[in-house]
Amino acid sequence: MPETDQGLFATALAQFERGAELVGMPADLRSIISQPKNEIIVNFPVRMTDGSFRVFRGYRIQHSNLLGPYKGGVRFHPAVDLDEVKALASWMTWKSALCEIPFGGAKGGISFSPRDHDEDELERIVRRFTHSLGANIGPDHDIPAPDLGSNAQSMVWMMDTYANSTGATERQNVKRVVTGKTLETGGSPGRDKATGQGVVFCLQHWADEVGFDLSSATVAIQGWGNVGSATGRILQVHGTTVTAVADHQGAVADEDGIDAFELTDWVRERGTVKGFPRAGWIDNDDFWSSDVDIFVPAAIENQVRADNAPMIRAKVIVEAANGPTTLEAERLLQDRGVEILPDILVNAGGVIVSYFEWVQNRSAQRWSLDDVDYRLRDVLWRACDTVAEARRDYEVESRRDAAYAVALSRLQAVYQQRGIFP
Numbered sequence: 111m112p113e114t115d116q117g118l119f120a121t122a123l124a125q126f127e128r129g130a131e132l133v134g135m136p137a138d139l140r141s142i143i144s145q146p147k148n149e150i151i152v153n154f155p156v157r158m159t160d161g162s163f164r165v166f167r168g169y170r171i172q173h174s175n176l177l178g179p180y181k182g183g184v185r186f187h188p189a190v191d192l193d194e195v196k197a198l199a200s201w202m203t204w205k206s207a208l209c210e211i212p213f214g215g216a217k218g219g220i221s222f223s224p225r226d227h228d229e230d231e232l233e234r235i236v237r238r239f240t241h242s243l244g245a246n247i248g249p250d251h252d253i254p255a256p257d258l259g260s261n262a263q264s265m266v267w268m269m270d271t272y273a274n275s276t277g278a279t280e281r282q283n284v285k286r287v288v289t290g291k292t293l294e295t296g297g298s299p300g301r302d303k304a305t306g307q308g309v310v311f312c313l314q315h316w317a318d319e320v321g322f323d324l325s326s327a328t329v330a331i332q333g334w335g336n337v338g339s340a341t342g343r344i345l346q347v348h349g350t351t352v353t354a355v356a357d358h359q360g361a362v363a364d365e366d367g368i369d370a371f372e373l374t375d376w377v378r379e380r381g382t383v384k385g386f387p388r389a390g391w392i393d394n395d396d397f398w399s400s401d402v403d404i405f406v407p408a409a410i411e412n413q414v415r416a417d418n419a420p421m422i423r424a425k426v427i428v429e430a431a432n433g434p435t436t437l438e439a440e441r442l443l444q445d446r447g448v449e450i451l452p453d454i455l456v457n458a459g460g461v462i463v464s465y466f467e468w469v470q471n472r473s474a475q476r477w478s479l480d481d482v483d484y485r486l487r488d489v490l491w492r493a494c495d496t497v498a499e500a501r502r503d504y505e506v507e508s509r510r511d512a513a514y515a516v517a518l519s520r521l522q523a524v525y526q527q528r529g530i531f532p
């Protein structure tokens with residue numbers, strides 16, 4: 111069976127089982143913690159610009175609210191399905207637990223390609239999805255955020271739709287029903303770059319631990335959207351050279367360096383790295399075998415597989431995307447001594463600054479960008495320290511297994527103290 115045929119949730123469960131084994135979690139607790147609490151599917155009609163109607167399918171998986179309200183992004187992509195969203199939701203639970211953010215885990219999405227729709231259609235799709243979710247989301251219950259294919263504007267439409275269906279006296283209180291909003295509508299400074307910023311903080315922590323010089327390193331990045339481009343720009347500011355970038359249309363490379371800011375401007379206008387005039391066009395195999403120190407998958411899941419893992423020459427893989435590495439590829443890379451910095455740690459910057467946005471909305475405050483960045487680094491470096499300690503305590507090499515052990519031991523302790531009702 112091809113390695114990706116088993117489905118993403120099976121990969122997530124296999125990772126979970128390894129962590130559960132380490133912390134000695136009893137079998138009954140494993141089945142309670144690993145499965146989502148609620149799986150919501152909505153089918154909703156939307157009027158298209160040509161006057162026709164189309165029915166869309168949306169999902170919201172509420173995986174856990176043990177540590178706080180359900181929390182996680184909404185993804186707009188044609189491959190969104192129940193299996194994918196279940197896996198993504200579970201990773202949100204482990205991420206918040208690992209970083210000691212008082213949130214649970216959730217994820218949602220709509221199965222469609224946002225590139226195929228104009229702005230008006232997109233707005234109607236997002237608003238109608240929000241309306242269909244109804245009271246399944248809420249500022250202290252389940253809080254969506256942007257993910258692949260969605261953005262700050264999508265969050266503003268969700269917030270406005272939700273606010274308009276609440277009573278006038280409650281309206282000011284419900285802004286925090288979504289995070290990742292624009293600054294003008296109640297978003298937090300630093301949320302747009304938070305995931306990329308977090309990726310860089312984790313990489314700096316790792317570099318410090320193993321004695322690696324980031325300022326003379328090279329990096330290849332797959333995905334030049336919110337996460338990949340922010341990671342590239344911030345790394346460039348720290349002296350790292352971006353030498354190869356791939357997206358859904360192909361890849362570009364320049365061994366002397368691609369200017370991350372110029373590439374961002376190009377992609378903002380054209381939607382792809384294709385045609386970027388200040389770098390050469392390379393094929394897929396050349397991208398995977400790029401002669402770089404750091405490889406950052408920042409696109410979609412199951413991209414690092416058994417077929418391309420042997421081509422990777424980087425010393426470290428930094429999982430900015432969720433679930434970018436298959437189980438088989440992980441084994442191959444570990445055998446070769448390639449380090450993997452796991453997604454539930456590395457890309458947690460998004461949910462951490464989402465939490466900061468939620469706190470600011472709740473207390474009617476506006477923090478400065480410096481304040482947000484400082485607090486983000488503090489939370490992430492603490493999580494990195496905890497993972498390093500767990501590697502020693504549990505005597506494991508894998509940073510993923512250590513990260514799971516930390517997250518699951520926290521959830522296990524809460525279950526054991528609270529018990530199961532009734």
Ligand code: NAD
Nearest residue numbers: 257258259305333334335336337357358409431432457460
């Ligand atoms: P985005 O939509 O802004 O960008 C996605 C990028 O991936 C684009 O450059 C696109 O061209 C590329 N891509 C898509 N399919 C591809 C393919 N088959 N091959 C190569 N490239 C492909 O999305 P994003 O918000 O940057 O999210 C990227 C990843 O990071 C996702 O896995 C997401 O779940 C994860 N993530 C995002 C956030 C966030 O705050 N946005 C937080 C945590 C994790």
